Amino acid sequence: MTLQQRINAFAHVGDVFRAIVQQKEHPAKEVLLAQIDRATAANAWFTKENIYFCLEQWSQALTADNLTQWVKSYSLNNDSPQKVGIIMAGNIPLVGFHDLLAVVLSGNIALAKLSSNDQRLIPAVREILIGFDPASAEAIQIVQHKLTDFDAVIATGSNNTARYFEYYFKDKPSIIRKNRNAVAVLTGEETNADLKALGEDIFRYYGLGCRNVSKVYVPTGYNFNSLFESLYEWNSIINHHKYANNYDYNKAVYLMSQAKLLDNNFFLIKQDTALSSPIGVLFYEEYGDLNDVNEIITARQEEIQCVVSKAELPNALAFGEAQQPRLWDYADGVDTLAFLSTLPVNN
Structure with missing residues (x-):
């Protein structure tokens, strides 16, 4: 997939999200709607209201213009894709999606290790992507068991699990996130x-x-x-x-x-x-x-x-904006795309 194809694929996902929250027709939306019902049944914290709120924020972010603006400062035409493990948290709906998006847009291969608390939504998004561009099947792989055969890792967890991650992944390029x-x-x-x-x-x-x-x-x-x-x-x-x-x-x-x-x-x-x-x-x-x-x-x-x-403090957000991050508002302030665009080639 070229960079433009990857942008188009995720803009398509944005269209599906938008159709769901605006209750409009879209041929691909049933895939996700079915999994939303299953997600709410499996995890009581994942209410439909909160899932739809999440989809609304992503529908605003996932436009071709936003995605193009986000990636334009990086060199992402990757001829040597690396396998990037993503260990996802499950505290809120689709919390690991930004990492998956960044890995795929960077031209690398995402090995997604899902949280037990969020087993439904990411696979549904993958299915939507594959329906739009079958090459997404190779770019996004769901890991069911232990993460192996990877070149880099992005892991999100508690302060306790972060210490384990830092030890276990000490020999690999990594982003390790803790409690914030x-x-x-x-x-x-x-x-x-x-x-x-x-x-x-x-x-x-x-x-x-x-x-x-x-x-x-x-x-x-x-x-x-x-x-x-x-x-x-x-x-x-x-x-x-x-x-x-x-x-x-x-x-x-x-x-x-x-x-x-x-x-x-x-x-x-x-x-x-x-x-x-x-x-x-x-x-x-x-x-x-x-x-x-x-x-x-x-x-x-x-x-x-x-x-x-509202006080004059560095980088302060307006009230009500904390849960509306832009694509370039990186978790923990770590530029994920910069990390991914400079991964060493695995020989």
């Missing part, structure tokens, strides 16, 4: 619309994604009433049984330890210096001025995926 979370910086001058948009950053995917806001930095003496009121429109999240179980469990643990909590019956706010909060909990930390919080964020940048704020 998003944070928000509030100044107290946010509007009701700003805080409602922040709810999207906090609660989308039940807070399970690395781009979910798990902690807010607030000015000393911050009044949380406006935040509580603005986020109340997410109160139906407590009707999800797995989320509710986590909320109840974490609330019980904190109460037994006599931790001070703010509670509105569907999520908890707790003062804590940690960045990664449990499901149903939002951590907060007070700051004196923006220089202080900027220093904290800089010192902990290896733990932070992105920052949302």
